[in-house]
Amino acid sequence: MIGGSWSKAALLAIVALLVGCVSQSKPMYDWSAYQQQVYRNLKGDEAGIEDQRLKLEAAATEAQGKSLALPPGYRAHLGLLYLKLGRTPEARAALEAEKAMFPESTHYMNFLLGNLDAGAKTP
Amino acid sequence: MNSMPTCWSPAVWLSGLALLASGCVTMPTYDYTAYRASRPASILVLPPTNAATEITASDSVLAQATLPLAESGYYVLPVALVDETFRQNGLTNADEIAAVPPAKLREIFGADAALYINVKEFGSYYIVIGSDTVASADARLIDLKSGALLWEGKAKASASERRAAAGAGGIIGILVSAIVFQILDDSTNAGHTEAGFMNQRLLGAGRPAGLLYGPRSPKYQQD
Numbered sequence: 074m075i076g077g078s079w080s081k082a083a084l085l086a087i088v089a090l091l092v093g094c095v096s097q098s099k100p101m102y103d104w105s106a107y108q109q110q111v112y113r114n115l116k117g118d119e120a121g122i123e124d125q126r127l128k129l130e131a132a133a134t135e136a137q138g139k140s141l142a143l144p145p146g147y148r149a150h151l152g153l154l155y156l157k158l159g160r161t162p163e164a165r166a167a168l169e170a171e172k173a174m175f176p177e178s179t180h181y182m183n184f185l186l187g188n189l190d191a192g193a194k195t196p
Numbered sequence: 197m198n199s200m201p202t203c204w205s206p207a208v209w210l211s212g213l214a215l216l217a218s219g220c221v222t223m224p225t226y227d228y229t230a231y232r233a234s235r236p237a238s239i240l241v242l243p244p245t246n247a248a249t250e251i252t253a254s255d256s257v258l259a260q261a262t263l264p265l266a267e268s269g270y271y272v273l274p275v276a277l278v279d280e281t282f283r284q285n286g287l288t289n290a291d292e293i294a295a296v297p298p299a300k301l302r303e304i305f306g307a308d309a310a311l312y313i314n315v316k317e318f319g320s321y322y323i324v325i326g327s328d329t330v331a332s333a334d335a336r337l338i339d340l341k342s343g344a345l346l347w348e349g350k351a352k353a354s355a356s357e358r359r360a361a362a363g364a365g366g367i368i369g370i371l372v373s374a375i376v377f378q379i380l381d382d383s384t385n386a387g388h389t390e391a392g393f394m395n396q397r398l399l400g401a402g403r404p405a406g407l408l409y410g411p412r413s414p415k416y417q418q419d
Contacts, residue, residue: 108259108260115255115259115276144266146273146274153277171274181273185277
């Protein structure tokens with residue numbers, strides 16, 4: 074939507090000055106990467122799994138630096154990518170991290186972890 | 197229709213007032229009795245069924261459904277992982293998935309509610325004069341414990357409508373929504389951007405007859 078060379082942050086700052094009411098609507102989570110990478114995954118970009126993982130990990134580090142929260146599902150989605158890359162211990166850790174941050178996910182994360190214990194390759 | 201978020205700018209407020217004054221907006225009301233009694237905290241978004249001809253519609257809408265729901269205060273189960281779980285269980289078709297009994301969904305995913313989206317229109321349509329790019333869908337929120345309908349709604353977004361709003365002075369609101377809501381562009385998929393705006397309208401809480409805020413929102417139970 075927005076032209077390439079504009080930094081989104083700079084544009085947002087200008088817009089905030091113009092409208093003066095953005096602070097009320099500050100997003101709860103950092104959305105810089107999650108939905109884009111989920112979209113690639115849903116479209117079946119299997120060759121790009123490693124790149125999806127790198128993009129999500131980089132965005133997570135950046136969000137942490139800015140004290141921004143990662144959206145629900147982010148860590149678990151990284152877990153899916155780890156599984157597809159054969160990195161089961163990291164997948165397990167990612168599912169546990171999702172559960173720790175969002176207790177609402179406990180039932181589903183336990184289901185997936187149980188499948189991992191049972192030796193299934195993917196959940 | 198009033199297409200802008202409700203709090204962005206004086207221009208948006210004014211255009212909203214103008215619409216009200218012109219009498220073309222009827223404020224819809226909604227019976228939230230079942231919804232308020234259920235108080236769902238987690239939402240399982242099922243892969244959308246698709247009545248449009250464009251086969252990428254379901255992925256576009258699903259990929260952009262998490263943001264409006266999460267920002268409304270809900271836990272949203274990871275949509276691609278959920279899709280993978282269905283796949284591993286032999287369910288690859290959205291219509292088949294939509295037919296899975298709520299109790300079974302609850303057993304696997306443990307979510308409080310499931311969101312069933314049906315895409316109606318998606319992509320570029322050639323009409324009498326020129327063309328337009330649109331996305332529209334219906335959605336139903338179902339309690340997975342009881343199977344009861346908690347909420348239903350529909351929304352549409354189009355490129356022509358946004359161009360018209362920009363011409364009428366709503367450009368700031370559009371920029372804000374595009375940035376804050378991280379509306380995505382996909383040059384190979386014309387409907388994708390509209391799906392982002394449409395989802396925001398369909399699934400963002402705080403709209404007339406829209407979803408209520410969820411437990412993680414500061415506005416929970418204030419609506």
